[in-house]
Amino acid sequence: MPREREIALGVRTTAAAGAAVALLVPFGGLAALVAGRADELHGLDARVTDRLHDLALGHPDWVDPMVWWSLIFHPNTWRIAAVVLAVWLFRRRETALAWWVAASVAAGGALGGVLKLLFGRHRPDLLEPVARATGYSFPSGHALTNALGAAVLLLVLLPRVRGRGKRAALWVAAAGIPVVTAYTRVALGVHWTSDVLAGLLLGVAVPAITVAVFQGRRVPDRSTG
Numbered sequence: 001m002p003r004e005r006e007i008a009l010g011v012r013t014t015a016a017a018g019a020a021v022a023l024l025v026p027f028g029g030l031a032a033l034v035a036g037r038a039d040e041l042h043g044l045d046a047r048v049t050d051r052l053h054d055l056a057l058g059h060p061d062w063v064d065p066m067v068w069w070s071l072i073f074h075p076n077t078w079r080i081a082a083v084v085l086a087v088w089l090f091r092r093r094e095t096a097l098a099w100w101v102a103a104s105v106a107a108g109g110a111l112g113g114v115l116k117l118l119f120g121r122h123r124p125d126l127l128e129p130v131a132r133a134t135g136y137s138f139p140s141g142h143a144l145t146n147a148l149g150a151a152v153l154l155l156v157l158l159p160r161v162r163g164r165g166k167r168a169a170l171w172v173a174a175a176g177i178p179v180v181t182a183y184t185r186v187a188l189g190v191h192w193t194s195d196v197l198a199g200l201l202l203g204v205a206v207p208a209i210t211v212a213v214f215q216g217r218r219v220p221d222r223s224t225g
Helices: 013-035 039-058 060-072 075-091 095-119 141-160 164-187 193-214
Strands: 003-006 218-221
Touching: 013 039, 013 095, 013 193, 039 060, 039 164, 039 193, 060 164, 075 095, 075 141, 095 141, 095 193, 141 164, 141 193, 164 193
Parallel strands: none
Antiparallel strands: 003 218
16 A cells, blocks of 8 residues: 655745745735836836946847846746656656646746736836837746746755755755846846846745645655555
């Protein structure tokens, strides 16, 4: 008879729930300011966008690397990585964990799309754009999916990595890639700063919520008889 075991992500249910609340509160504040078209937020967004846009115009050699970074870490890149990770987990008979990966990434993508439609926020309209993007602006899909994908991979891989240096490198990559991606989206003039901040917050909140839902659920362990 297969024995039962808990889904193990190295995160306690209470910690995941607490993290979700801590992330959703500032996201909700940003969302309220965006929905209310707060002048203070718009002014801050505009000042940051203008400053970074001036830097991009003054340093055109920076534009192509930022465009390539955005392409390499496109949301679809993370979705493909999540599919590969889920398949690998299924092959290892870690079925519940594989479903958690798939559910987290799917939920984040769906939520981001719905919120864009609900808020209907327009992207920056610059006189000399260095890049273009289509669709609505809030929250940033790049920032959301980068943060979500990095959090999912970190939670799955960190317990399997041995060695302080490798674990540190994994943390740096998981934190650094979404932040750099968020910066490029603002510097390229295709998102407001509040768009990417909201995307980062929501991107980490989604796996925190799904961890709280999945964690502690007991599933059959077919790896032993």
